[in-house]
Amino acid sequence: MLxxxxxxxxxxxxxxxxxxxxxxxxxxxDRSFSGMASPRPTALExxxxxxxxxxRNGGVVDALSGVSVTVGQGEIVAVLGPSxxxxxxxxxxxxxxxxxxxxxxxxxxxxxxxxxxxxxxxxATVFQSDSTFPxxxxxxxxxxxxxxxxxxxxxxxxxxxxxxxxxxxxxFHNAYPHELSGGMRQRVAIARALATEPLLLLMDEPLAAxxxxxxxVMQEELLRIWREAHSTVVYVTHxxxxxxxxxxxxxxxxxxxxxxxxxxxxxxxxxxxVMQVRSAPEFGALESELWGLVAExxxxxxxxxxxxx
Amino acid sequence: MSxxxxxxxxxxxxxxQKIMKARRLRTVKQIVLGIGFPLFLLLLWELAARAGVxxxxxxxxxSRIAAGMAALLSDPGERERLLFDIGATYHRLALGYVxxxxxxVVTGVTMGLSTNARFALxxxxxxxxxxxxxxxxxxxxxxxxxxDASKVALIAFGVFYMTCLSTxxxxxxSNPLHHDVATAFRIPAWTRWSRIVVPAALPSIVTGLxxxxxxxxxxxxxxxxxAADRGLGQFIWDSWQVLDVSRxxxxxxxxxxxxxxxxxxxxxxxxxxxxxxxx
Numbered sequence: 001m002l003x004x005x006x007x008x009x010x011x012x013x014x015x016x017x018x019x020x021x022x023x024x025x026x027x028x029x030d031r032s033f034s035g036m037a038s039p040r041p042t043a044l045e046x047x048x049x050x051x052x053x054x055x056r057n058g059g060v061v062d063a064l065s066g067v068s069v070t071v072g073q074g075e076i077v078a079v080l081g082p083s084x085x086x087x088x089x090x091x092x093x094x095x096x097x098x099x100x101x102x103x104x105x106x107x108x109x110x111x112x113x114x115x116x117x118x119x120x121x122x123x124a125t126v127f128q129s130d131s132t133f134p135x136x137x138x139x140x141x142x143x144x145x146x147x148x149x150x151x152x153x154x155x156x157x158x159x160x161x162x163x164x165x166x167x168x169x170x171x172f173h174n175a176y177p178h179e180l181s182g183g184m185r186q187r188v189a190i191a192r193a194l195a196t197e198p199l200l201l202l203m204d205e206p207l208a209a210x211x212x213x214x215x216x217v218m219q220e221e222l223l224r225i226w227r228e229a230h231s232t233v234v235y236v237t238h239x240x241x242x243x244x245x246x247x248x249x250x251x252x253x254x255x256x257x258x259x260x261x262x263x264x265x266x267x268x269x270x271x272x273x274v275m276q277v278r279s280a281p282e283f284g285a286l287e288s289e290l291w292g293l294v295a296e297x298x299x300x301x302x303x304x305x306x307x308x309x
Numbered sequence: 310m311s312x313x314x315x316x317x318x319x320x321x322x323x324x325x326q327k328i329m330k331a332r333r334l335r336t337v338k339q340i341v342l343g344i345g346f347p348l349f350l351l352l353l354w355e356l357a358a359r360a361g362v363x364x365x366x367x368x369x370x371x372s373r374i375a376a377g378m379a380a381l382l383s384d385p386g387e388r389e390r391l392l393f394d395i396g397a398t399y400h401r402l403a404l405g406y407v408x409x410x411x412x413x414v415v416t417g418v419t420m421g422l423s424t425n426a427r428f429a430l431x432x433x434x435x436x437x438x439x440x441x442x443x444x445x446x447x448x449x450x451x452x453x454x455x456x457d458a459s460k461v462a463l464i465a466f467g468v469f470y471m472t473c474l475s476t477x478x479x480x481x482x483s484n485p486l487h488h489d490v491a492t493a494f495r496i497p498a499w500t501r502w503s504r505i506v507v508p509a510a511l512p513s514i515v516t517g518l519x520x521x522x523x524x525x526x527x528x529x530x531x532x533x534x535x536a537a538d539r540g541l542g543q544f545i546w547d548s549w550q551v552l553d554v555s556r557x558x559x560x561x562x563x564x565x566x567x568x569x570x571x572x573x574x575x576x577x578x579x580x581x582x583x584x585x586x587x588x
Contacts, residue, residue, distance in 0.1 A: 095493045125493040131486050134585040135508045144504055148495035178585055196494065 040072030042108050043232045049103035051089050062257030063089040076233045078247035082298040086258025087236045091204050095125040118150040124193035125202040130185050132177040139173040145192040163191040183214040203235045220274045240290045245277045255297040377555025398541040405464025406525045413472025421480025442467040443531050460532045467528045468521035479513025512586050519575035
């Protein structure tokens, strides 16, 4: 279905993508102390992605038009934009939930080692609302996530233990979701995704349904979990602060038709923590710059008559 | 000052007791009214019958019915006849219910998962669903004969619609996020069916199974009214025709108890099959 070029795409490590003209002024903080000068190998390349929806009376609505982006291995990319900008469309396509698109998606799966064949998923998704199965224990919720992989029982058990303890739920193997709080259930969903050791971890506003305090705690947790699991992440959010705290790079999308409006490198380094980033002097400047970019789009999408479809 | 503290301490002890007391009173009320009101109605009936307000030939006083029932049940021949009729009815019920519910659940899940099956069977099932099932009983007699088979088929038919349509809506309207998870994690088809689709639809399936139990009971008694040489329906109808009202009430009580048992079985089924839905 999707073109896969197994590990042969090392040449395509360009970190810049076609960006609209407004993005060109962003270099003032790029790499100032990010220490990311060496290009990473590519995990994923998306080129000229287009998705349209047909309205009831046959009209064509562009959800995504010509989105191109490259994600490096181990990179955290936040996709930021107002509601209706197509960021969820982008995520659903990457998650394999939507096949009605045109354009290229190239996954740089390292399949050169036959032992690693079918031992990890191309992508695993953490959804916005609670996606645990209420009729399964925590361990079985994780086990079913690995059902499509070829793993022996010992490896499955090892992964359950490793990732449950990584999200801080080691003592909850046999608990059922209704016995857990919303934040804990979301941790189960994160552990389930991590256990598939995905090339790309997709997160669709995973903290949006949590209360403000839990959200801060979870942001800190996510930074630690990603660091320990060496995750490559595409993180969809509408929260500017969250994007800056969590991401190495922020991609701002425009309102319909969804395009990439700007890309900003976030200069806070690999060992950042939530409070350290929030109190950094650059944070305020970046936040207000991103807010400016997003605010234009919010105004635009509100001005359109059927902005919610 | 110290006085105030003592008072508040006493209150702190008595408050939980007060709440407990109110809760216990509520439970007592619930039980007393639940049993007392039906007894009150029986008493009204008894008084009305004795006062001659209602016709004793059709509505004998509850005390007379009870005496008649006791006399009937102490007669070994009659008792054997009753047990024989109960056995016949339960046999038909069980067979028809199992056949109907298995077919219903399987068809419902298939229609939920395959659009082709839904397009092909949907109009047919929906168009024939509102037909009173008893109306096709003559047709079933032509097809399956006058024996047990036609009655079993009638029950299976009624149960099939209940379970099929609830299962279908359960599969179609279960949380779409669960389907997204299955797709996003590339969960193999069989695992998806057995571990996600069916459990997600289970609350609706159980509702269908519960409705089916009631439907099955209605249909078996109706079918036995119309065409049977044995069974509870026949027992009631037979008693009515010879105006043996006490005997008729024995049949009615057994049917009512069966209905009560069916509801209880439904509740147990629900608690066993979907423990998570009560939370």
